[in-house]
Amino acid sequence: MDIMLPEGDPERTGEKVRVQDPGEHPSVTLFREYLRLKTVQPEPNYDVAVRFLERIAAELGLGCQKVEVFPGRVVTIMTWQGTDPQLRSILLNSHTDVVPVFEEHWTHNPFEAFKDSQGNIYARGAQDMKCVSIQYIEAIRRLKAEGKRFPRTVHMTFVPDEEVGGCKGMELFVKRPEFQALNVGFTLDEGLANPTDAFTVFYGEKCVWWIKVKCEGNPGHGSQFIENTAAEKLNRVITSLLQFRESEKQRLKCDEHLTLGDVTSINMTMLSGGVSFNVVPSELSAAFDIRIPPTVNLQAFEEQLTVWCRAAGEGVTYKFYQKYMDQTVTCTEESDPWWKAFSGACRDMHMTLKCEIFPAATDSRFIRAAGHPALGFSPMNHTPVLLHDHNEYLNEQVFLRGIEIYACLLTSLASVPPLPVEG
Ligand SMILES: CSCC[C@H](NC(C)=O)C(=O)O
Ligand SMILES: [Zn+2]
Ligand SMILES: [Zn+2]
Numbered sequence: 228m229d230i231m232l233p234e235g236d237p238e239r240t241g242e243k244v245r246v247q248d249p250g251e252h253p254s255v256t257l258f259r260e261y262l263r264l265k266t267v268q269p270e271p272n273y274d275v276a277v278r279f280l281e282r283i284a285a286e287l288g289l290g291c292q293k294v295e296v297f298p299g300r301v302v303t304i305m306t307w308q309g310t311d312p313q314l315r316s317i318l319l320n321s322h323t324d325v326v327p328v329f330e331e332h333w334t335h336n337p338f339e340a341f342k343d344s345q346g347n348i349y350a351r352g353a354q355d356m357k358c359v360s361i362q363y364i365e366a367i368r369r370l371k372a373e374g375k376r377f378p379r380t381v382h383m384t385f386v387p388d389e390e391v392g393g394c395k396g397m398e399l400f401v402k403r404p405e406f407q408a409l410n411v412g413f414t415l416d417e418g419l420a421n422p423t424d425a426f427t428v429f430y431g432e433k434c435v436w437w438i439k440v441k442c443e444g445n446p447g448h449g450s451q452f453i454e455n456t457a458a459e460k461l462n463r464v465i466t467s468l469l470q471f472r473e474s475e476k477q478r479l480k481c482d483e484h485l486t487l488g489d490v491t492s493i494n495m496t497m498l499s500g501g502v503s504f505n506v507v508p509s510e511l512s513a514a515f516d517i518r519i520p521p522t523v524n525l526q527a528f529e530e531q532l533t534v535w536c537r538a539a540g541e542g543v544t545y546k547f548y549q550k551y552m553d554q555t556v557t558c559t560e561e562s563d564p565w566w567k568a569f570s571g572a573c574r575d576m577h578m579t580l581k582c583e584i585f586p587a588a589t590d591s592r593f594i595r596a597a598g599h600p601a602l603g604f605s606p607m608n609h610t611p612v613l614l615h616d617h618n619e620y621l622n623e624q625v626f627l628r629g630i631e632i633y634a635c636l637l638t639s640l641a642s643v644p645p646l647p648v649e650g
Contacts, residue, residue, distance in 0.1 A: 254361065254626075255626065258357065258361040258626060262350035263338055267324070267338075273300070280323075290308070296399040296403060300399075302405075304383070309376070309379045313649070318409060318413070322393075322397075322590060324387055326615050332618070334618055337350055338351065345622065347620045347623075348620055352619070353621040354613055354619055354620075358629065360383075366630050366634040379641040382411075389589065392588075396590065397594070411594070415640075416603050417591075417605050418604040419612050420605065420607035420610035420614075421608050423608065423609070425580065426581070428580050428602055430556050431488075432585040432591060433488060433492075434521070435518060435587075436518075436549060437517070437549035437550075438548065439545065439546050440512060441512045442540075444457030446507050446509040447506075456507055457508055458508075460511075461511045467538070468493050468535065471491070488585060495515055496515065496516045499511070521554040553595065553596040558600065563600075569639070571639060576635055578608075606629035
């Protein structure tokens with residue numbers, strides 16, 4: 228249902244304003260409202276998201292704090308105080324930005340949050356990860372309405388710029404005193420959908436390495452057999468890296484116990500150099516996106532890279548554009564109180580969990596590197612993985628079940644008895 232407000236109306240935001248569809252669950256309506264906010268990279272409208280979140284905090288009677296970690300980059304924190312606020316808190320993190328769209332490939336406007344007859348809600352951010360933000364909020368709304376209180380404080384952080392690497396978002400926030408003051412014990416952040424009945428839980432992430440290999444060689448006329456050209460060297464480098472890529476691909480294919488998170492992936496993503504068809508260039512470069520599992524020895528892997536480059540000839544060097552080195556993983560053993568609380572609640576709900584390493588990079592890496600356990604979990608089973616894809620959608624029933632799941636998880640996590648370190 229759309230109502231166009233007249234020009235000059237104080238409520239007018241320049242966009243259509245929706246009112247509640249009488250048959251729709253209010254949590255779904257709120258989700259769709261959030262999906263319509265254009266927090267899309269590369270120019271996200273963060274102001275509108277912060278105002279939306281402030282409104283919700285006021286509605287729920289939650290403390291709300293804003294931390295500008297970089298000009299124009301605000302982290303919004305909502306806090307539900309526990310009955311024993313000295314205890315370490317539960318942090319529910321989500322990012323507010325979404326990735327760009329190729330609108331011509333979408334069957335519905337990606338910022339309309341169109342719902343079809345089966346209840347599938349189409350929008351950029353439906354899976355990644357505006358669903359999770361609203362599920363956290365709605366779980367807390369429900370628990371509060373039931374009069375629940377828990378010993379541990381629960382914080383929700385809504386951070387900018389995850390989709391562009393988090394360097395003006397979570398990476399800065401974890402270094403701030405306001406983050407220290409949250410006294411984090413355990414964190415939940417984003418995961419991925421799972422098309423089966425199971426839910427995937429990510430207890431660690433692969434390290435991102437972005438390298439550019441530069442090959443220098445002899446220049447000359449394009450009609451000659453010049454010795455030691457940049458192209459011959461680059462060809463050797465590419466062959467070495469892509470052969471390794473193939474062996475890792477086969478290793479993954481041949482072992483059903485392995486997932487993408489367990490093997491090293493390499494992709495050549497950019498090629499550059501050259502000036503003219505008939506000039507043999509003195510320099511050519513190739514860029515590689517490499518993702519390395521936490522079980523791989525990073526020093527040994529870098530040594531292998533240098534061997535490949537040295538073997539390609541003189542004047543072959545590489546430069547890092549991303550070199551993530553922290554390989555911290557979160558404990559998933561029954562002896563761990565946080566895992567016990569998380570997995571125990573899932574067991575009570577008869578959920579099947581699949582524990583994996585996240586194949587890409589999320590803000591969880593900054594939280595783990597800061598010394599706090601974090602699980603990547605988006606409660607979306609029976610759902611194809613559509614993050615960053617065209618026609619990203621989430622079914623409203625799956626979304627609503629996710630709220631129940633978070634309500635149960637929070638009840639368990641925020642009631643974890645004091646740990647030995649908490650006295
Ligand atoms: C190094 S920052 C890049 C972050 C991005 N995250 C996702 C989830 O796509 C990635 O893994 O490429
Ligand atoms: Zn995300
Ligand atoms: Zn994303």
